[in-house]
Amino acid sequence: MIKGNFIDNLPKVYGIYTGGFLAFIIIMAIGEQMGMTSKAIGICFVAFTVAIYAIIGYLSRTAQADAYYVAGRQVPTVFNGMATAADWMSGASFVAMAGGIYFKGYGYMALLVGWTGGYVLVASLLAPYLRKFGCYTVPDFIGTRYGGNLSRFLAVVVLTVASFTYVTAQINATGTIASVALDIPFQYAVYVGLISILLCSMLGGMRGVTWTQVAQYIVLIIAYLLPVFWISNKMGAGFFPHFMLADEVARIGELEQQFGFVANSKENLAMVPKGLAGITKAHSAVNASPWQFISLALAMMMGTASLPHVMMRYFTTPSVKAARKSVGWSLFFIFLLYSSAPMLATLSKLSLIDPSLPTGIIGKSIAEVQSIDWYQNWNQANLMFVNDFNGNGTLELNEFFMGGKAVVLATPEIAGLPYVISGLVAAGGMAAAMSTADGLILAIANAISHDVYYKIIDPKAETAKRLVVARVLLVVIGFAGATIAALEIQGILGSVIWAFDFAMSGLFFPLVLGVWWKRANKEGACAGMALGLLSGLGYLIWVRNGGSGFLGITQLTFGIFGSAVSLVSMVVVSLMTSAPNAATQKMVDDVRVPAGKSIIGRN
Amino acid sequence: MSKQEQHWEKTRGLLFMTLAIWFVFSIGIFLFGAEMNEVGGPFGYPLTYWFTCQGSLGIFVILIFWFANRQEKIDEEFGFSERGDD
Numbered sequence: 001m002i003k004g005n006f007i008d009n010l011p012k013v014y015g016i017y018t019g020g021f022l023a024f025i026i027i028m029a030i031g032e033q034m035g036m037t038s039k040a041i042g043i044c045f046v047a048f049t050v051a052i053y054a055i056i057g058y059l060s061r062t063a064q065a066d067a068y069y070v071a072g073r074q075v076p077t078v079f080n081g082m083a084t085a086a087d088w089m090s091g092a093s094f095v096a097m098a099g100g101i102y103f104k105g106y107g108y109m110a111l112l113v114g115w116t117g118g119y120v121l122v123a124s125l126l127a128p129y130l131r132k133f134g135c136y137t138v139p140d141f142i143g144t145r146y147g148g149n150l151s152r153f154l155a156v157v158v159l160t161v162a163s164f165t166y167v168t169a170q171i172n173a174t175g176t177i178a179s180v181a182l183d184i185p186f187q188y189a190v191y192v193g194l195i196s197i198l199l200c201s202m203l204g205g206m207r208g209v210t211w212t213q214v215a216q217y218i219v220l221i222i223a224y225l226l227p228v229f230w231i232s233n234k235m236g237a238g239f240f241p242h243f244m245l246a247d248e249v250a251r252i253g254e255l256e257q258q259f260g261f262v263a264n265s266k267e268n269l270a271m272v273p274k275g276l277a278g279i280t281k282a283h284s285a286v287n288a289s290p291w292q293f294i295s296l297a298l299a300m301m302m303g304t305a306s307l308p309h310v311m312m313r314y315f316t317t318p319s320v321k322a323a324r325k326s327v328g329w330s331l332f333f334i335f336l337l338y339s340s341a342p343m344l345a346t347l348s349k350l351s352l353i354d355p356s357l358p359t360g361i362i363g364k365s366i367a368e369v370q371s372i373d374w375y376q377n378w379n380q381a382n383l384m385f386v387n388d389f390n391g392n393g394t395l396e397l398n399e400f401f402m403g404g405k406a407v408v409l410a411t412p413e414i415a416g417l418p419y420v421i422s423g424l425v426a427a428g429g430m431a432a433a434m435s436t437a438d439g440l441i442l443a444i445a446n447a448i449s450h451d452v453y454y455k456i457i458d459p460k461a462e463t464a465k466r467l468v469v470a471r472v473l474l475v476v477i478g479f480a481g482a483t484i485a486a487l488e489i490q491g492i493l494g495s496v497i498w499a500f501d502f503a504m505s506g507l508f509f510p511l512v513l514g515v516w517w518k519r520a521n522k523e524g525a526c527a528g529m530a531l532g533l534l535s536g537l538g539y540l541i542w543v544r545n546g547g548s549g550f551l552g553i554t555q556l557t558f559g560i561f562g563s564a565v566s567l568v569s570m571v572v573v574s575l576m577t578s579a580p581n582a583a584t585q586k587m588v589d590d591v592r593v594p595a596g597k598s599i600i601g602r603n
Numbered sequence: 604m605s606k607q608e609q610h611w612e613k614t615r616g617l618l619f620m621t622l623a624i625w626f627v628f629s630i631g632i633f634l635f636g637a638e639m640n641e642v643g644g645p646f647g648y649p650l651t652y653w654f655t656c657q658g659s660l661g662i663f664v665i666l667i668f669w670f671a672n673r674q675e676k677i678d679e680e681f682g683f684s685e686r687g688d689d
Contacts, residue, residue, distance in 0.1 A: 106636070109655035116660045117629035123667045124621045128674075242657065246647030284652040286637040293633050301629060319685045321678070324671040331664045342656040592611055595683045 007074055014079075017052075018218050024048060025222075029420045038419045042181040045423035046430055049219055050196045053212045053434070060204030060211050065463050068205030068470065069136040069446055071316040075210055080322075081329025083210050084313045086217035088115075088330070089337055090166075091173025091433030092496045094220060097338075099404025101345040105281045107288035107296075111497075112338050114297035116331060118304025123327035126305060127314040129515040129591050131323035134598025135315065137443070138308035138507070139451040142529075144600055145514045146522040147584065149456050154529040156447045158506030159308045161533065163440045164481065166307075166499035170437035171197070171478075171485040174430060180381075181426045187486050194482040196430075197437045202471055205446075209438045210316060216431035221336055223428020228340050231347050231415045235357070241343040248350050252283045255353055259362065259397040268389045276385050276401040283349060291552050299557040303500025306507040309436075309443040320594040348411040353397065359414055361386075362397055369395050374413045378406055441481065445473040497556050498540070505536030505562025509570050517574075518588050524574025528566040536562025610681040617677065621670045628659045 006013070028041055066072050075083070093115075100108040135141045139159060143152030174193025179186045200212040228241060238244025261280055272278075281287050304310065313330075314323045355363040361372070366388045369375055378384040383403035386395055402410075408429075412421040449470035454461055461469075506529045513520040513528075539558040543549050553561050579585075587599055604612075632639065636651045644650035644658070678684040 106652070106655065110633075113629055113633075113655060113659050116663050117625060120621065120625040120629075120663050120666055120670075124618050124625075124670055243646045249648060249652070284640075284649050286640045286651055288636075290634045290636060293636060294630050297629060297633070321671070321675055321685060324674060325668070328664065328667040328671055331667055335660050335664050339657045339660055589607065592614070593607065593683045594678050595685050 007076065010076065010079055014214060014218065017215060018222075021049075021219060021222065025420065025424060028423060029418060032418055032420050038422070039183060041419055041423040042426055043183075045427040046178065046181040049427045049431060050199075050434075053196070053215060053431075054199040056212045056215055057200040057202070057204055057208040060208035062204050062207055063464065063467065065136075065466065067207045068467055069315075069450065070312075071205075071207040071210045073316055074318050075316040077317060077322045077326040078329050079214050080210070080313060080317055080326045081333050082217040083213035084310065084326070084330035085333035085337075086213040086220065086431070086435035087209075087313055087439040088310055088334060088436070089220065089432050090436040090496060091170055091177075091429060093337065093341075094224065094429050094432035095173065095177075095405050095408050098341045098344040098348070099407040101342050102349055102407045103277050103279065103281065103404060104287075105283050106286050107281070107292060109342070110288070110293045110296040111300055112341070114300025115304060116334060116338060117297065118301040119327055119331040119334075121301060121305040122310070122314075123324055125512050126311065126515065127327050128320045128323045128594065130311060130511075131314055131317060132320050132591050132594060132598060134600045136450050137447045138311050138511070139447050140455075140600070141514065142510060142525065143451060143455060145584070145587065146510075146520075146525040146580075148522050148526075151510075151522055151525050151529070152451050152455060154526055155507065155510070156451050158503065158529055158533050159447050160444055161537075162307065162499045162503035162506070163309060163444050164477075165495050165502060166309075167437055167440040167444070167477075167481045168485045169495040170433045170440065171481045173433035174437065175482075175485060177426055177430045177433065181423075181430070190482050190486045193430075193434070193437075194478050197434050197441065198475060198478050200434065201438045201442050202474060205467075205470065206312075206316060206442060209442055212438065213435045216435040217333065220428040220431040220435075221333070223424045223431070224337050225340060227412045227417065227421050227425060228344050228347070230417055230421070231351075231411060232343070234415055234417070235347060235351060237347060237350075241347065242339060245343055245346050248346050249284050251354065252346065252350055253285070255362075256282055259353075262396065262398040264389060264398055268387070271387055272401050273382055273385055276383070276403050278398055278401050279349070279353070280398075283346070289552075295552060295557045295560060299504065299559045300497075300500055302504040302508045302563060303559055306503035306511060307500065308447070308503075308507075309439040312443060312446075313439070344411065345407060348407045348414075351411070351415055352400070359416075362395055362400065364395055365393055366395055366399075367393075374410065377413070378402075378410050383410065437481075441474060441478050444477050445470055448477075449473050501536060501540070501557065501559030501562065502533065504559040505566060506530075506533035508563050509567045513570060515588070515591060518585055519574060519579055520570065521574050521577055521580045521584075523577040524570040524572075527573040528570030531569040532562045532566025535565040606681055610677065610683055613677045613680075614674065617670065617673050621666065624666055625663070628654070628662045632659075 032041060062068055130141050133141050139152050139155035142155035171193055175186055175190035178192045179189035201209045232241035233239055237248050317323045317326050351357055351359045353362045354360045361369045369386055375384060383406040385401040387399055389399050453469050454466050510525045510528045536558050539561045540555055543555045590599060640649045640651035642650040644653035
C-alpha cells in the first residue's frame with residue numbers, strides 16, 4: 001500500500017481512512033446506546049487510533065537515508081501542510097488553549113496571533129531557502145553555510161535545549177490522557193505514551209512521522225470541531241459558531257458587569273485546589289497593555305520561525321515553490337483549530353455562568369451545584385471546585401473554580417453531549433500530543449545522529465550504521481524525556497513557551513542572516529548562537545529567582561532579550577572578522593535562486 | 604546589473620512588502636487595541652477581539668498564499684523557476 005504510486009493515491013488512502021474513522025465514531029455511539037460503559041469507550045478510542053498510527057509507522061519502514069531524514073522529498077504540499085499542522089499543534093494547543101482564553105481573555109490571545117503570524121516569517125524569510133539548500137537538518141544548514149564543526153555543534157546545542165524543553169511537556173500530555181482514558185497510574189501511563197510515540201517514528205523516521213502526522217491531524221481536527229459545532233447548535237447559539245457568537249460574547253460582557261469581579265481573600269484562595277482558577281478577567285475587553293500583548297506575540301512569532309521540528313517539515317517537499325505553498329497550507333490547517341478555540345471558550349463560559357440557561361450554575365444554591373453529576377465527576381478529577389466563601393448559600397462568580405483543561409474536556413459533558421464525544425476528544429488530545437512529540441524527538445535524534453555523529457565524529461560511516469545510530473538515539477531521547485516528564489516539574493504551557501524563547505534566542509538571527517546577509521561569517525554566527533542562548537537563559541534564571549527584569553520582558557518573553565543580544569553580537573563579531581570566502585558567497589547566491597541543483601545532496 | 608541581481612532586488616522588494624503587511628496585522632493594530640475594541644467589527648464582534656480570534660489569523664493565511672504566488676511570478680520572469688509541478 002505504501003510502495004509504488006502511493007503518493008498518487010494519497011487522497012484516496014486518506015479519504016478511506018477519514019471515512020473509516022467517522023464510521024468508528026458512529027459504531028461507538030451505537031455501542032453507547034446499547035450500554036457500553038464510558039470506560040470501555042475511552043479505551044477503544046485511544047487504543048484504536050494508536051494502533052492505526054502504529055500500523056502506518058510499520059508500513060513506512062525504510063533503510064534509506066533520504067527517506068529516513070526527509071521522507072524522500074516527495075510529500076505533496078497539501079499533505080505536508082496537514083502533517084505540519086499536526087506537528088505544530090501540541091497537546092497544549094489542543095487541551096489548554098481554549099482554557100487559557102477562557103481565563104485570561106485578551107492577554108492570552110497574543111499567543112494565537114503569535115503562533116500564526118510566525119508562519120509569515122517562515123514562508124518569506126526561511127523555508128524556501130533552506131529547502132533549496134537541500135539539508136537534512138537545521139544544524140546541517142548552519143554547519144554548511146558558515147563552515148566549521150563549532151557552528152554546527154552550537155546549532156545542535158540550541159536545537160536540543162529548545163526541543164527537549166518542549167518534548168517533556170508533550171510526553172507529559174500523552175501520559176495524562178493515557179492515564180485518564182486507560183485508567184492507569186500516571187507514572188506508567190507516561191511510558192505507554194512514549195511507546196506509542198516511538199512506534200510511529202522508529203522504523204520509518206521522517207517518512208513514518210509524515211504519514212502518521214497526516215492521520216493524526218485528521219483525528220485531532222474532527223475531535224476539536226465536531227464538539228464545537230454540536231455544542232453551539234445544541235445551545236441555539238448558531239449553526240456556524242465562528243460567525244454567529246457576537247450575541248453570546250456581548251451577553252458574557254453584560255453578566256460580567258452584573259456579577260462584578262469580586263477579589264477573594266488570601267485565606268479563601270488557599271482553600272482552592274492547586275491548578276484551578278476562577279474567572280477574574282474580562283472575556284472580550286482589552287485587559288493587557290499594548291507592550292504586554294505585542295512582546296508576547298513577537299516572541300512567539302520569532303520562536304516559530306526558529307523551531308527546527310517545524311522547519312524540517314519543509315525539507316520534505318518536492319520543490320522550493322512547493323515549500324512556499326506548503327507553509328500556506330500549514331497555516332490554513334492550523335487556522336481551522338485556532339479560530340475555533342475562542343468560540344469554544346465563549347460557549348463554555350456562557351453555558352456555565354448564564355443563570356437563564358439550564359446548564360448555568362452561578363446563582364444556584366451551593367448544595368444544588370454539588371449534587372450535579374458532571375460537577376461531581378470533574379470535582380473528583382480535581383478540575384472543578386466550588387466554595388461558599390461569603391456564606392450566603394448561593395454560588396457567586398468568584399466562588400467557582402475550574403482547571404484550564406476542563407474547558408475542552410468537560411464542556412461536551414456539561415452541554416449534555418453523549419459520552420462518545422468525550423472519548424473522541426481524548427483521542428484527539430492524544431493525537432495532538434503524539435504528533436508533536438514525534439516531530440521533536442526526531443528533530444533532536446536526527447541532529448545528533450546526522451550532525452554530531454556522521455558529520456563530526458565519523459564522516460565515513462555507512463548508511464546502515466548511521467540509521468542504527470539514529471534509531472538508538474531516538475529511543476534514548478524518548479526515554480530521557482519520559483523520565484523527566486514523570487517528575488512533573490513545569491505545567492504543560494509554561495515549558496512550551498520557554499521552548500520558543502530558547503529557539504529564538506539562539507537560532508533566529510543565525511538562520512535569517514545566513515540567507516539574507518552575505519557578510520555574516522562563522523565567527524559571527526558562533527557568537528550569535530552562544531551569546532544569544534546564554535543571555536536568554538541567564539535572564540530566565542534571573543527573573544525566576546526574583547529578578548525584576550527590564551523593559552517589561554518577563555519569563556515568558558525572555559527570548560526578546562536573548563535574540564537582541566544574538567543579533568548585536570553576530571553583527572559586531574562578523575564585521576570585526578574577515579568576510580566569508582568566495583565559495584561561501586557563491587553558495588549564498590545559489591540558495592537565492594530556486595532553480596538548479598541543491599547545495600548539498602543530489603536533489 | 605546581472606539577471607541574478609535584478610531577481611534578488613525584486614525578491615527583496617516583495618519581502619519588504621510582505622513584512623510590512625505582516626507588521627500591521629501582528630503588531631501595528633495592537634498598539635491601539637483598547638481604542639479599536641470600542642468599534643464594532645465583522646459579524647458584530649468587538650473589533651480588536653475579532654482580530655485576535657479570526658481577523659489577523661485569516662489575513663496571515665491569505666498573505667502567505669499571495670506571497671507564494673508573487674514570488675513564483677518573479678522567479679518565472681527571470682527564468683529561475685523550477686520545472687515540473689508541485
